[in-house]
Amino acid sequence: xxxxxxxxxxxxxxxxxxxxxxxxxxxxxxxxxxxxxxxxxxxxxxxxxxxxxxxxxxxxxxxxxxxxxxxxxxxxxxxxxxxxxxxxxxxxxxxxxxxxxxxxxxxxxxxxxxxxxxxxxxxxxxxxxxxxxxxxxxxxxxxxxxxxxxxxxxxxxxxxxxxxxxxxxxxxxxxxxxxxxxxxxxxxxxxxxxxxxxxxxxxxxxxxxxxxxxxxxxxxxxxxxxxxxxxxxxxxxxxxxxxxxxxxxxxxxxxxxxxxxxxxxxxxxxxxxxxxxxxxxxxxxxxxxxxxxxxxxxxxxxxxxxxxxxxxxxxxxxxxxxxxxxxxxxxxxxxx
Ligand SMILES: [Zn+2]
Numbered sequence: 001x002x003x004x005x006x007x008x009x010x011x012x013x014x015x016x017x018x019x020x021x022x023x024x025x026x027x028x029x030x031x032x033x034x035x036x037x038x039x040x041x042x043x044x045x046x047x048x049x050x051x052x053x054x055x056x057x058x059x060x061x062x063x064x065x066x067x068x069x070x071x072x073x074x075x076x077x078x079x080x081x082x083x084x085x086x087x088x089x090x091x092x093x094x095x096x097x098x099x100x101x102x103x104x105x106x107x108x109x110x111x112x113x114x115x116x117x118x119x120x121x122x123x124x125x126x127x128x129x130x131x132x133x134x135x136x137x138x139x140x141x142x143x144x145x146x147x148x149x150x151x152x153x154x155x156x157x158x159x160x161x162x163x164x165x166x167x168x169x170x171x172x173x174x175x176x177x178x179x180x181x182x183x184x185x186x187x188x189x190x191x192x193x194x195x196x197x198x199x200x201x202x203x204x205x206x207x208x209x210x211x212x213x214x215x216x217x218x219x220x221x222x223x224x225x226x227x228x229x230x231x232x233x234x235x236x237x238x239x240x241x242x243x244x245x246x247x248x249x250x251x252x253x254x255x256x257x258x259x260x261x262x263x264x265x266x267x268x269x270x271x272x273x274x275x276x277x278x279x280x281x282x283x284x285x286x287x288x289x290x291x292x293x294x295x296x297x298x299x300x301x302x303x304x305x306x307x308x309x310x311x312x313x314x315x316x317x318x319x320x321x322x323x324x325x326x327x328x329x330x331x332x333x334x335x336x
Pocket of ligand 1: 038040043097118
């Protein structure tokens, strides 16, 4: 039976009567089996509560706590668990990006395809490095797929974060981290929990996601900013405050603002006095190493620097590579 692979508002695999979509971007997917790599908003645009939605337990828990999005049609998966779809087996593997993030391995009778979702190949405090999965066709995220993005070591970045925060506290300013409420906020909470005794105050939106992490075995110590204890802590300014990116109601006392993202290596706003390249994504070097380890016959790139990275792989590694969004659905054998 022919297996087709390509792009149609998400990565699509077709076999017989089955259509499988990975991180679909539109909700017009009622008749397909939809697999979601993780809970970040740019990956769940196609979450349709009337369709069949596969995701890991961690991703499901974040959606439950963060959005009250309970659905009978969420099919939770464990890492390593096999889901049979016609002649295919689909297996979720750790992607190292945030709690519950998954790469999906699609095993056909003769060919294996891997879709990475967002990935990170180094150990952090709340996530473990992504698994390396041998495959014939690799669909890899390339958010930081350019030599402009080579991150310093995780340890160096932690030291910079703690130093900046201590400087703020010494100067009498409240240190505030304005970051993604899912993933980054928990990693920063854990950095302060494990490396310092500085109390961590979190916005209620962050606290909702923290609950999902705690349910999945990640111990976090923090105080909600809307609790009485939290309000007192805020007045004292003897804490570090973690707020979501959309937050606008800043406290009235003097504060210093920090951002933590791989993008700070290239872009930086003046409103942030602290800027740290702490990322849940692979940097350029990690992406190149991953492709070298996997040795796929064909690579497809997706997100960010997809054009650049595909050209780099073709020219420097001699690996066939194209952005997945440029590919209409074709039989898998044509890519090999
Ligand atoms: Zn993500």
